[in-house]
Amino acid sequence: MGREAILKSIKQNKPALLPLHEINLEAFSEEVNLLDTFKSNVELVGGTIQELKKNENLTTEINKRYPKAKKIVGNSQTSDIGTIPISKETEPHQLENIDLAIIKGEFGVAENGAIWISEQDFPIRVLPFITNDLVIVLEKENLCLHLHDAYKKIAGRERSFGLFISGPSKTADIEQCLVIGAQGAMSLTVVLI
Amino acid sequence: MSHSEKAAVFNKNEAKVNWHDKALWYVREKRDNAAHGVKGWEYLRELASGIKANVLSNLDDYLIEFEANALANGIKVHWASSAEEHNQIVSKILEDKKAKKVVKSKSMLTEECHLNPYLENKGIEVVDTDLGEYIVQIAKESPSHIVLPAIHKTKEEVDELFQEHLGTTPSNGNPEYLTNEARKHLRKKFLQADAAITGVNFAIAETGGIVVCTNEGNADMGSHSAPVHIACMGIEKIIPKEEHLGIFLRLLARSATGQPITTYSSHFNKPTEGREMHIVIVDNGRTEQLSREDFRASLHCIRCGACMNTCPIYRRSGGHSYDATIPGPIGSILSPGKDLTKHSSLPFASTLCGSCSNVCPVKINIHEQLYSWRQIITKDVKQPLVKKTILKIAGVVLSNRTLYNIGGKSARFMLKYAPRFMVYSKLNAWGKARELPEVKNQNFDDWYKEKRKNNG
């Protein structure tokens, strides 16, 4: 019922077709050091950067950073640190008390410190949100300047669920005071490899 | 009560006005800083505005395209002409799933449709999970700002509310403590929920997917925990292509809070395996607004709230003085389209300074639309007799030089000789806090005649 009425009303009321303009991406190009810009923006949005040195081991470094974490969801792609196995069948509430999750990031966006992660990188959608602390492992080479480039990179993906994640969850809903750790993860560490 | 009456009440507490003004000006400054960091900012705004204009001119086709793609991805699509239809549809989905507990993330559309009371009447528990919305929900109020729903509340007020509703210990309004208490409480709600309702920031015709942006992670906590996800969107949320998100997401958070992007920009294209996802597409007056040539650009709005933060009147009168779901400048051009009489004072709650149009990331000519609404309101809504008479007479006097000579003289005569108590009487709103101009002995006409005899 609603559908036809709405479409009809739009047809009657819309203006004559207006063109969709070309986007001149040149206008947004900038000569910046992608890695430096990315790092400073991750920190700006409340995240922490850890650059893994050649001789450092990912698991050891994560353990050092989160010594108290017991219930850890890892991921074979990133490290063998996981203590809780999960699969597509895991129910969200089983993850209620997860201390730490480690997820592989696909690429980072320099202009805003965001990292693209997608369902292909974590079997349960709620994982990056429900975990108390979140670590994203990202290859240094995988950075782009801005969101225009980012959408080019993900244009051909398998579309189910994915997101840009920029820092830990936060709110400023009480008197504009910024509080890190709202409903999602309390902290975000980006490990650059 | 009209906006001016409510604003006058708000202004009785000057300290609170100062506080409100400062809090929002701070957000405006953060927006300025963030925008300064983006090369090509003004061009981005132009692009965004152009895309939205294109969308409106082709909206039916885009919606059909969106629907087809969403269906192909296993999402169920519903259409609602009105708020009632929207509420019925949502309620039906919940009923079919026997859902009794619902978590909701921020959606101005569900506010507009008054979904919460509708569902509550049917015995369903609805919990608003955005912290600000949660605060106003337990306070039994409405949001006073579309991005910062509880901006009118002090932290001490939040403290008291939480003591009452969450049993927290008094903390002098410690934001960290209070936020954490809410987190604990809401986590339980997320995990117990039978269904999650979210808004939609952008719906992409090309892919049939939607994007939801939050900082708190509440939309994701809800939609990925509950067995059913219902996303509600106005028809104007459509954008043609996914690449256009690059433009809108660069603008949205920077305009809203000065962040480079929201913490989470979640792209939903398919439901989780074994779960359901519904999208409800709502008109509720939007196609009518689309028919109004002078006002259709108001449908460009991406609900960033920047026009509120910059508005000198909003900052000094508070969101509730607008008595509408969407307050502030954008609300003042949307609301008259819904109920002209009820909202007839809103387009006058502005000096037409134009700051709103300048910050708007999609370049809505807000202040020009306010001017246009005024022309309509004076014709279609009964006006206070005094105001109307004065202005009508002024129109006649100003188009006739002889009358004007007499009029000008008498206005000056009044100013000069009327005793103060008369001029500053109750009706004289000018004089309550302001002196009238001092009257000189000669106006410019007379001076000119005397001094520049040979000219003119």
Next chain:
Amino acid sequence: MKVGLFIPCYINQLYPQVAIATLELLEKLNVDVYYPSTQTCCGQPLGNSGYEEDSKGACQLFVENFKEYDFIVGPSGSCIYHIKKHFDILEQTPEVVKVRENAYELCEFIVKILGKTEVGASFPYKVGLHKSCHGLRGLNLGSCSERMEPHYSTEEDLLNNVKGLELVKLNREDECCGFGGTFSVFEEAVSVKMGKDKIKDHLDSGVEVITGADHSCLMHLEGLINRDNKPLRVMHIAEILNKTL
């Protein structure tokens, strides 16, 4: 070049000194100025109040009065903006179009058309510039704080060349003062609060004289200043630019 001097109604009646300063300044700059004696008003108060229809007579009379001039110059940004923007309600005859195209706010006329920023004035005070919204955002007399564009300001260009004048930087450089025509009476509480905040900003910044290119804003601020006996003077920019030692 024949210039028609447009003196808005409230300046004519209540602030003749502003009109005189405008005229004298233009004469000093060797402009051939005429003052059409049958002028009344641009119709702005009516339009902004929602009575645009009733202002047509005033607008038409304006065009009649000024159609023969090469330029129309007035010391009030909002009136000039109204002419440029809202005279679209008249039939667009060649005369109407000509008037709309050639109407200039005083400062803009001096800087853009006469090509001058130095007018030989001298005024040894700390001055705060009030950038009226219609001049700023309507006529683009300067860059606005909301827009990401290079800084410029027509009035600042002129004031920076006044001998002895120190232009003071404000905390909120271009927030509205709250006048807004009939807004000032129909939204009295907010209007007054906005004006007070504006004045406080000037006082906090050490301003001695507030100036601007739109006297309606200044009338509102002056009313508040005088009521509260604040140590501030209010002068139209034409009065400052017309001052010599």
